Amino acid sequence: MKNTHSLSLSSTLLLLPLLLQTFVLQTSAAAEPQGEHLQHEHGQIENGDKLFNARPAPLTATADKSSQNMGKVKYVCPMHPHVISETPATCPICGMNLEQVTLGAAAEEIVVGVSGGMQQALGMRSQMVKKGSLYRFVKTIGTVEYNQDAISHMHTRITGWVETVKVHNMGQKVAKGQLMYELYSPELINAQDDYMQALDYFKQDKKRGAILKQKARQRLALLGVADHLITQLETSGNTIYKMPFYAPQDGIVSQLALREGMYIQPGSTLVELVDIATVWVIADVFENEQSWLDVGRGAEVTAAAQGLFDLPTSIDYIYPELDTVTRAMRVRLKLNNPNELLRPGTLVDVSLFGGPKHNVITIPTEALILTGRENRVVVQREATGFSSITVKVGILSQGQAEIIEGLKEGDHVVVSGQFLLDSEASIQGSLQRLSGNTPAGAQPDVQPDPHAGHGR
Numbered sequence: 001m002k003n004t005h006s007l008s009l010s011s012t013l014l015l016l017p018l019l020l021q022t023f024v025l026q027t028s029a030a031a032e033p034q035g036e037h038l039q040h041e042h043g044q045i046e047n048g049d050k051l052f053n054a055r056p057a058p059l060t061a062t063a064d065k066s067s068q069n070m071g072k073v074k075y076v077c078p079m080h081p082h083v084i085s086e087t088p089a090t091c092p093i094c095g096m097n098l099e100q101v102t103l104g105a106a107a108e109e110i111v112v113g114v115s116g117g118m119q120q121a122l123g124m125r126s127q128m129v130k131k132g133s134l135y136r137f138v139k140t141i142g143t144v145e146y147n148q149d150a151i152s153h154m155h156t157r158i159t160g161w162v163e164t165v166k167v168h169n170m171g172q173k174v175a176k177g178q179l180m181y182e183l184y185s186p187e188l189i190n191a192q193d194d195y196m197q198a199l200d201y202f203k204q205d206k207k208r209g210a211i212l213k214q215k216a217r218q219r220l221a222l223l224g225v226a227d228h229l230i231t232q233l234e235t236s237g238n239t240i241y242k243m244p245f246y247a248p249q250d251g252i253v254s255q256l257a258l259r260e261g262m263y264i265q266p267g268s269t270l271v272e273l274v275d276i277a278t279v280w281v282i283a284d285v286f287e288n289e290q291s292w293l294d295v296g297r298g299a300e301v302t303a304a305a306q307g308l309f310d311l312p313t314s315i316d317y318i319y320p321e322l323d324t325v326t327r328a329m330r331v332r333l334k335l336n337n338p339n340e341l342l343r344p345g346t347l348v349d350v351s352l353f354g355g356p357k358h359n360v361i362t363i364p365t366e367a368l369i370l371t372g373r374e375n376r377v378v379v380q381r382e383a384t385g386f387s388s389i390t391v392k393v394g395i396l397s398q399g400q401a402e403i404i405e406g407l408k409e410g411d412h413v414v415v416s417g418q419f420l421l422d423s424e425a426s427i428q429g430s431l432q433r434l435s436g437n438t439p440a441g442a443q444p445d446v447q448p449d450p451h452a453g454h455g456r
Contacts, residue, residue: 073100073101074086074100074101075087075088075089075098075099075100075101076098076099076101077091077093077094077096077098077099078096078099079091079093079094079096080093080094083098085098088100110387110388111381111385111386111387112385112386112387112388112421113384113385113386114384114386114421115384116383116384119384119417122417122420123416123417124414124416124417124418124421125414125415125416125417126380126412126413126414126415127363127364127367127412127413127415128410128411128412129361129362129363129403129407129408129409129410129411129412129413130361130362130409131359131360131361131362131409132359132360132362133356133357133358133359133360134356134357134360134362134395134397134400134402135353135354135355135356135357135397135398136292136353136354136355136356136357136395136397137351137352137353137354137397137398138285138289138293138351138352138397139349139350139351139352140283140284140285140350140352141283141284141347141348141349141350142281142282142283142284142301142333142347142348142349142350143281143282143283143345143346143347143348144279144280144281144303144342144343144344144345144346144347144348145279145280145281145282145344145345146254146274146276146279146280146344147274147275147276147278147279147280147334148280150249150251150274150275150276150277150278151254151272151273151274151275152248152249152251152272152273153269153271153272153273154180154245154247154248154269154270154271154272154273155266155267155268155269155270156183156224156264156265156266156268156270157222157223157224157266158183158185158187158188158223158224158266159185159187159263159264159265159266160183160184160185160186160187160188160263160264161183161184161185161261161262161263161264162181162182162183162258162259162260162261162262162263162264163181163182163183163184163242163260163261164181164182164242164260165180165181165258165259165260166178166179166180166181167180167181167253167256167258167271168256169253169256170253170254170255170256171252171253171254172252172253173251173252174247174250174251174252174253174273175247175250176247176248176249176250177246177247178246178247179244179245179246180245180246180247180258180271181244181245181258181270182242182243182244182245183242183243183245183264184241184242184243185243187223188223188225188240188243189239189241191216191219191220191223191225192220192233192239192240193239194216194219195213195216195217195219195220195230195233195234196233196237196239197216198212198213198215198216198217199213199234201213217230220233224245225243226244226245226246229243229244247271247273248273249273249275250275250277251273251274251275251276252273252274252276253271253272253273254272254273254274255269255271255272256270256271256272257269257270257271258270258271276337276340276342276343276344277336277337277338277340278334278335278336278337279334279335279337279342279344280316280332280333280334280335281301281313281332281333281334281335281348281350282330282331282332282333283330283331283332283333283350283352284323284326284328284329284330284331285328285329285330285331285352286326286327286328286329287322287327287328287329289395289396290329291395292354292355292395293315293318293329293331293352293354294315294318295315295316295317295318296314296315297314297315297352297353297354298312298313298314298352298353299312299313299314299315299333299350299351299352299353300312300313300350300351300353301313301333301335301348301349301350301351302348302349302350302351303341303342303346303348303349304349305346306341306342306346307341308341308342311335311336313333313334313335313336314333314334315331315332315333315352316332316333316334317331317332318330318331318332319331319332331352333350357395357402360394360402360403361402361403361404361407361408361409362400362401362402362403363377363400363401363403363407363413363415364399364400364401364415365396365399365400365401366399366415366416367401367413367414367415367418368391368393368401369388369418369419374390375390375391375392375393376388376389376390376391377389377391377406377407377413377414377418378413378414378418378421379407379411379412379413379414380412380413380414386414386421388421389406389407390406391403391405391406391407392404392405392406
């Protein structure tokens with residue numbers, strides 16, 4: 001009886017490891033489908049919420065795990081990435097727990113995957129980068145102004161009273177030699193009398209009288225008396241009490257400060273005349289278009305409202321300073337205006353031309369993404385893969401941009417729908433720099449909790 005009990009105990013001890021192994025296998029088999037289902041379900045939710053599939057470009061070398069763990073730890077809100085803390089906390093906006101991330105330097109290029117159907121839905125178009133000739137050309141807006149070299153002022157050099165005024169309106173057209181006003185001045189009467197005495201003395205003493213006559217005549221001329229009036233005074237011997245003054249050139253009256261009966265003094269501008277047979281056009285050129293502009297470059301001016309098209313001219317002067325508000329440089333064009341259709345203040349279209357630049361890489365300007373700090377383009381790396389890169393831009397002309405650095409011939413750049421791709425690439429790049437994204441081939445130390453950030 002004793003031997004039978006000992007045999008049963010020995011058999012039980014031998015079968016115990018086998019029973020434990022069977023139990024473990026059954027438990028694992030029962031739990032595995034549920035875990036796979038949960039992972040599959042979460043994968044569907046995450047993929048369904050994302051419009052793009054962003055991934056880093058594959059690397060040739062495997063990263064060392066120890067190098068991944070090196071970095072500064074930060075705590076970031078999953079819903080509000082701009083909320084960053086040095087210590088564990090909750091987001092002040094949504095109340096979620098901040099997730100721990102490690103600052104890393106992800107140097108790999110971000111490739112955003114977009115399916116063919118989504119590309120059609122977004123209206124994406126790409127174009128191959130080619131080399132060609134780019135003609136320097138600037139199209140801008142100009143303003144017609146008076147030709148400052150064709151302006152003359154009528155000033156008085158004596159005191160007196162205005163007796164008659166023949167010009168009454170601003171903008172009135174006058175001709176050279178036209179009577180403008182008549183002036184009564186005691187100074188002029190004394191100057192005429194002195195000239196008459198010099199003439200009498202000249203008759204008595206030709207040698208000494210000639211000097212006095214010349215001085216008296218020059219005095220009348222410097223006071224503004226016309227030459228033919230001095231000759232009339234010499235021949236008639238009659239003093240002119242109302243001295244007439246005439247227009248020195250053709251033009252229009254741009255300034256008028258003259259009324260009958262008014263008292264005038266030296267230094268006052270009575271009439272300003274402008275000859276508008278030629279006018280100036282002042283055009284603004286922005287900083288990125290100024291490098292090749294020189295005096296003498298060809299230009300064309302169009303004033304559609306006046307029926308004037310493609311009037312040929314050239315750059316007459318380039319102002320040395322930039323506008324402090326618009327950061328634009330002013331360029332002056334001198335333009336003939338024979339029919340006087342161009343009036344000061346008129347807006348016109350200006351085209352400035354320069355020489356060609358051959359064998360340069362060009363892309364459409366619509367492909368450029370101007371961020372203010374840098375210029376970017378979206379390049380198609382594969383059928384469904386796109387990446388955003390920085391480029392260095394040269395001259396811009398006629399809808400084309402010269403690319404100095406960043407692209408090569410044969411690349412494909414996106415010319416429509418690229419802004420959404422650039423935003424996605426920027427977001428993914430920022431997340432990888434914050435989280436120290438693991439390159440291809442390396443395994444992270446800790447698997448993320450699929451329920452992180454979910455409400456309890």
